[in-house]
Amino acid sequence: MALRSKxxxxxxxxxxxxxKKKIESRVFDLSTMMTISNLIRKKVIKSLDYPMATxxxxxxxxxxxxxxxxxxxxxxxxxxxxxxxMRDYIVGDSRFRRVRHIPRELIYAWVQKEFRNLNICEEAGxxxxxxxxxxxxxxVLEFLGENGVPDSTLHxxxxxxxxxxxxxxxxxxxxxxxKSLVHSDLSEFNILxxxxxxxxxxxxxxxLLDHPKAQEFLERDVRNVLSYFxxxxxxxxxxxxxxxxKS
Numbered sequence: 001m002a003l004r005s006k007x008x009x010x011x012x013x014x015x016x017x018x019x020k021k022k023i024e025s026r027v028f029d030l031s032t033m034m035t036i037s038n039l040i041r042k043k044v045i046k047s048l049d050y051p052m053a054t055x056x057x058x059x060x061x062x063x064x065x066x067x068x069x070x071x072x073x074x075x076x077x078x079x080x081x082x083x084x085x086m087r088d089y090i091v092g093d094s095r096f097r098r099v100r101h102i103p104r105e106l107i108y109a110w111v112q113k114e115f116r117n118l119n120i121c122e123e124a125g126x127x128x129x130x131x132x133x134x135x136x137x138x139x140v141l142e143f144l145g146e147n148g149v150p151d152s153t154l155h156x157x158x159x160x161x162x163x164x165x166x167x168x169x170x171x172x173x174x175x176x177x178x179k180s181l182v183h184s185d186l187s188e189f190n191i192l193x194x195x196x197x198x199x200x201x202x203x204x205x206x207x208l209l210d211h212p213k214a215q216e217f218l219e220r221d222v223r224n225v226l227s228y229f230x231x232x233x234x235x236x237x238x239x240x241x242x243x244x245x246k247s
Contacts, residue, residue: 028075029078029079031078031136032075032078032136032137032138035135035136035137036075039073039135039138039140043065043066044065044071044132044133045064045066045071045073045140046063046064046065046066046068047063048061048063048073049061049063049064049070050062052072052150057076057077057086058074058075058077059074059077060073060074060075061073061074061075062143062145062148062150069143070143070145070148071132071141071142071143072140072141072142072143072144073138073139073140073141074138074139074141075137075138076107076110076111076137076138076139077137078104078137079103086107086110086204086205087101087106088213089113089184089204089205089206089207089211090106090109090110090113092207092210092211092212092213093113093207094208094210095116096113107137108136108137110204111134111136111137111138111139111204112134113204113206114131114134114139114202114203114206115131115133115134115139117181117203117204117206118130118131118141118203119131120176120179120181120206121176121181121200121203123179124175124176124178124181126172126175126176126200127172127194127197127198127199127200128199128200128201128203129141129142129143129192129199129201130142144192144194144199145194151192151193151194151199152192153188153189153190153191153192153193154188154189154191154192154193154198154228155187155188155191157193159193159229159232160196162229162232162234163232165229166225166226166229166232166234166236168197168198169186169191169198169225170222170225170241170244170245172200173186173221173222173225173245174245176206177209177218177245177246180208180209180210181206181207181208181209182206182207182208182209182211182214182217182218183200183203183205183206183217184206184207184214184217184220184221185202185206185221186200186221186224186225187221187224187228188228190202218242219238222241222242222245223238226238226241
């Protein structure tokens with residue numbers, strides 16, 4: 001019998017107010033401002049609304065289109081110390097052998113990498129936000145939410161059907177492996193619950209199987225998923241799951 005999450009789900013109106021209270025004006029460099037202006041000029045977006053999430057390497061914004069629908073705009077910071085960590089996921093990726101390891105070029109390559117990885121996920125049948133386009137350090141994605149309010153992560157709201165969600169997420173790992181891709185940072189923090197379906201996000205660090213650390217990253221992904229669902233009483237053997245993923 002599946003356990004229900006003990007976490008209280010936040011009211012959407014409360015979440016809206018919380019998000020709107022976040023600082024809307026962030027410090028962007030000139031190049032980023034020009035890229036945003038270009039998206040507005042091309043009528044991809046009408047406005048950049050507010051930050052939905054902030055991280056060490058990127059901020060994620062909700063944007064409004066000229067048709068008054070919503071998009072997700074992910075903006076990677078050009079000046080960030082996180083690019084040193086990024087090198088672990090780019091070095092060894094056969095798609096980016098010619099990228100020089102300087103911050104600006106590495107960030108641009110990372111955005112392109114995330115765009116391409118999202119397309120692979122979609123081809124594999126793994127639910128992800130649709131990737132529409134990228135430009136320099138900006139990625140334009142499908143907005144996942146309801147009535148303009150962004151969906152929450154698995155970490156934030158838990159699961160109502162742990163057994164089902166565990167099996168679903170492990171099946172995603174297997175599907176990606178069949179397409180020679182490893183997420184490399186899969187956990188409850190990188191899964192959005194959209195209409196009770198787990199959606200995988202943040203795939204910039206995902207690597208192909210020919211990456212020297214692909215198997216290490218794969219084991220870490222499986223371990224993270226099993227560790228999370230163990231809280232709900234679900235016990236699975238790590239090696240058995242890994243063998244199943246690779247079969």
